[in-house]
Amino acid sequence: MLYYRAQHLGGQHGYIEALCGAIEKAGGQALPLYCASLRTPAAELLDTLTTADAMVVTVLAAGGAVPPLSELVVDDDSWNVAHLAALDVPDPAGAVSDHFSRQWDSNDDGLSPLDVATQVAVPEFDGRIITVPFSFKEIDDRRADLLRRQSRTLARVAGLAVRHARLRTIPPTRSGVAVVFSAYPTKHARIGNAVGLDTPGQRRGATAGDARGRLPDRRRAGSRLRTATP
């Protein structure tokens, strides 16, 4: 688990300790690490990360292999996360929400645009596997302090991380791949979807055969690819 050093220094790592517990409960071993940045990670940090089978990352990496010299200069390399990709470790992104717990609990709107930008869009550029938010803000009335707290969704993030870690040791001949086409019935439900297979119209062109064709590496490696129609 990687989290920001600023939170470490501020003593705001209770939610990371809670995630450690959830990962152990799910059958994994927890290694909580704080770091100032993943743009230019120390070689020793990368070495330490090679011991992991999965990383739950809450620290952004994209935005440069090196910090940009100017906000106006953007080159292709500014989205380079080759040093992390080279670890070849699945990295579920644990979303650390900017919302307060009570805001999250009391409405059905889901993530705010700010959270979507920092906890979904940028992590996708980092190559992460998007999961769910597992930490929110709370006000501690006694200390008049702002705290970060874990949410009930903690077990979901921990479970996904441990299962991704286990998947590395399952040989392809024993693994199955499910390609799930989700359906969004109305136009209003399509907001924010961009992967190109969201709507019935787009789905018509995408058949099970396409799915098989798009997974040649898995099939060659011996994975079972089956289709089921709901």
Added chain:
Amino acid sequence: MVSGAQAPDADLMDRSTVPAGIALQTTSTWPRAASDNLRQLHAFLCDTVLMTGIGFEPPVTIPNWGVLERGVNK
């Protein structure tokens, strides 16, 4: 004017009205301004800008990354 990023920002330094040395020290301390470093930075700025005599210590170095020691309340 200082940035919270690790590297000093020449433009912000240039806009600061205090002597460059004070701005540079503040810039280098600010990203690790946890607990005691923040207190010392406050005393440093008081003493060097407002000429008070509180007294201050140089900032403590905090590693860029590390392993969380669980169950220890800071």
